[in-house]
Amino acid sequence: MIEFDYDELVKATESFSPSTLIGKGSHGSVYKAKLTTNDNNKLVAVKKPFLHAHEEEDHDRSKLQNEIRVLSFLRQNRHVIDFLGTSRGNGNNRQQQQQVLVMEYMPNGSLHDLLHVSETPPSWPKRLEIAVQVARAVRFLHDESQPSVVHRDIKSANVLFDCDFVAKLADFGLAVLVHVDNPGQPAGTIGYLDPWYTKPRLIFGGRGLNGYAKISASPYVTIQGWYAVI
16 A cells, blocks of 8 residues: 655645546545656546535545555455555645545546446446446455455445446445444445345345345346356
């Protein structure tokens, strides 16, 4: 994990200008940044907590810290967003001391945009390919990571595409480490939450697959028995 220079990130995002804003997650805004290293330009994405009232800001800050913690546990995977590092300002006020997360830049947007905004929706073979790629990300988190990770917010807005249109799962602010974390109260997006999840202790049984099912069984991306195809 790299500790990036905060002033360099501020410069690369034009002081986190709206012109460099590329998206918003569950707990922060994401900005495009062009970093210059050894005469090479590299595009990255920088996630910065929302600025709210004091209590809400602390909540978003804790989710960003949780995302950093969870991603730090994960080894690199083709279908999970690459975590590059963090940075923290050294100013005198809370805003200037914010910690930010730096991750790979995903130039082709989200699955939500591809399905609902794009003028050219994906073909059915491509939709099947996306469903398989997301399933591979879930299998990696649940069965190949130590400790296992439950994402808790799988939805089309959190599936992003790299330059080759490979799908990657992103936004781990609500994720928990199995048998390490206490899941606490239900968390996630209404409509994607597993109904059984009203009892938080059941999270490690169902493993948070309802969000994936909502994506894969919808009219947009159809697949059944996802373990069977991966």
